[in-house]
Amino acid sequence: SSELTQDPAVSVALGQTVRITCQGDTLRNYFATWYQQKPGQAPILVIYGQNNRPSGIPDRFSASTSGNTASLTITGAQAEDEADYYCDSRDSSGNHYVFGTGTRVTVL
Amino acid sequence: EVHLVQSGEEVKKPGESLKISCKTSGYIFTSYWIAWVRQMPGKGLEWMGMIFPADSETKYRPSLQGQVTMSVDETIRTAYLQWDNLKASDIAMYYCARLVGNSLDTWGQGTMVNVSS
Numbered sequence: 001s002s003e004l005t006q007d008p009a010v011s012v013a014l015g016q017t018v019r020i021t022c023q024g025d026t027l028r029n030y031f032a033t034w035y036q037q038k039p040g041q042a043p044i045l046v047i048y049g050q051n052n053r054p055s056g057i058p059d060r061f062s063a064s065t066s067g068n069t070a071s072l073t074i075t076g077a078q079a080e081d082e083a084d085y086y087c088d089s090r091d092s093s094g095n096h097y098v099f100g101t102g103t104r105v106t107v108l
Numbered sequence: 109e110v111h112l113v114q115s116g117e118e119v120k121k122p123g124e125s126l127k128i129s130c131k132t133s134g135y136i137f138t139s140y141w142i143a144w145v146r147q148m149p150g151k152g153l154e155w156m157g158m159i160f161p162a163d164s165e166t167k168y169r170p171s172l173q174g175q176v177t178m179s180v181d182e183t184i185r186t187a188y189l190q191w192d193n194l195k196a197s198d199i200a201m202y203y204c205a206r207l208v209g210n211s212l213d214t215w216g217q218g219t220m221v222n223v224s225s
Binding site for chain 2: 030031033035037042043044045048049054084086088089090095096097098099100101102
């Protein structure tokens with residue numbers, strides 16, 4: 001079973017804000033990384049480190065952490081943001097990585 | 109520009125062996141871990157493990173230890189994922205990705221593995 005838990009699905013109205021959460025004890029020690037996966041495509045990196053976006057990722061994506069919960073926020077969601085989002089971080093041993101269970105975001 | 113290009117879809121029978129590849133370009137191959145990620149049909153992403161090309165050190169997800177083998181060929185900048193005895197439960201899309209810091213910053217396009225008698 002995954003050590004990182006995400007809500008299975010969330011929806012957001014076009015242009016509104018949505019927060020996706022990732023819970024796990026290891027997040028008290030390690031930042032989460034966030035990936036976006038659209039149907040039929042490979043995942044892409046959207047947030048790494050404390051709150052860093054790779055080149056090409058819009059600034060409407062941001063991240064934060066509080067206690068054992070990491071969050072990815074999309075401020076002003078667009079239709080193209082409809083996708084599955086996965087967090088990942090180190091596992092409890094610190095030697096491996098584990099993905100969260102994934103959240104499907106629907107933009108209404 | 110960094111690229112990871114994976115080998116094509118495979119259709120195999122149970123018990124057969126298989127080796128899929130991930131050819132890299134655009135960066136120093138020996139400087140970064142290569143991770144392998146499994147995605148079973150309709151399911152989420154799973155870390156399988158990773159390999160460091162400079163010395164072939166591997167770290168396998170404990171539950172997968174002995175089920176697969178990761179390797180590299182430094183001369184052609186390519187990483188491999190190998191099975192000796194495929195099972196129906198190995199049906200999945202397999203991705204390779206480059207690990208930079210704690211993040212998978214570049215991904216291959218994926219290799220679909222089908223196993224059917």
